[in-house]
Amino acid sequence: AQTVTQSQPEMSVQEAETVTLSCTYDTSESDYYLFWYKQPPSRQMILVIRQEAYKQQNATENRFSVNFQKAAKSFSLKISDSQLGDAAMYFCAPGRIGNEKLTFGTGTRLTIIP
Amino acid sequence: GAVVSQHPSWVICKSGTSVKIECRSLDFQATTMFWYRQFPKQSLMLMATSNEGSKATYEQGVEKDKFLINHASLTLSTLTVTSAHPEDSSFYICSARAAANYGYTFGSGTRLTVV
Numbered sequence: 001a002q003t004v005t006q007s008q009p010e011m012s013v014q015e016a017e018t019v020t021l022s023c024t025y026d027t028s029e030s031d032y033y034l035f036w037y038k039q040p041p042s043r044q045m046i047l048v049i050r051q052e053a054y055k056q057q058n059a060t061e062n063r064f065s066v067n068f069q070k071a072a073k074s075f076s077l078k079i080s081d082s083q084l085g086d087a088a089m090y091f092c093a094p095g096r097i098g099n100e101k102l103t104f105g106t107g108t109r110l111t112i113i114p
Numbered sequence: 115g116a117v118v119s120q121h122p123s124w125v126i127c128k129s130g131t132s133v134k135i136e137c138r139s140l141d142f143q144a145t146t147m148f149w150y151r152q153f154p155k156q157s158l159m160l161m162a163t164s165n166e167g168s169k170a171t172y173e174q175g176v177e178k179d180k181f182l183i184n185h186a187s188l189t190l191s192t193l194t195v196t197s198a199h200p201e202d203s204s205f206y207i208c209s210a211r212a213a214a215n216y217g218y219t220f221g222s223g224t225r226l227t228v229v
Contacts, residue, residue, distance in 0.1 A: 043152075043222070045209075050217065102218065
């Protein structure tokens with residue numbers, strides 16, 4: 001079974017600044033994906049970024065990037081130039097390739113300060 | 115991009131009645147769909163995984179006779195909460211995946227209130 005730990009229940013950042021959300025996980029799998037999803041007040045789950053565990057290069061999507069440390073089983077999300085629309089709950093989720101199930105962390109509520 | 119439609123977005127029902135929630139993939143065929151439950155300020159908990167044309171696989175602790183899941187076609191999965199009780203009140207979210215190596219797309223969720 002996979003366990004996911006997001007140790008920061010709440011974070012806040014000044015608009016235009018950078019913030020990093022942490023995530024650690026425990027898995028015995030060798031092939032898996034890692035996802036970050038955001039859930040704004042509308043409660044719609046939105047994919048932020050995805051990383052394949054076999055890739056050494058960290059994934060990047062515009063202002064969002066990850067720091068993937070496979071040996072440490074760490075998968076942090078960095079948001080640059082924070083915008084008001086980034087305010088949401090952020091969930092980290094690993095998923096085993098072939099198994100398809102995602103295990104979600106407890107989430108980090110991100111507040112953007114104008 | 116891939117779109118998943120979930121209906122209704124909210125529903126109120128009386129104790130003892132049944133409620134059906136629909137999850138449709140609008141522009142792709144979903145070989146696998148997932149049903150999650152989310153309590154206020156908590157994470158998503160997977161309830162079951164359904165594959166088109168076969169029985170759903172329920173997570174430990176989820177009553178399969180209470181939460182009936184049907185995935186009769188590649189574009190539609192339904193979750194029926196039978197004999198609903200107030201403790202079943204929650205936010206239910208479906209997710210669909212087209213095939214291996216494709217991303218997961220989520221519905222907009224259904225807020226169920228049992229009175």
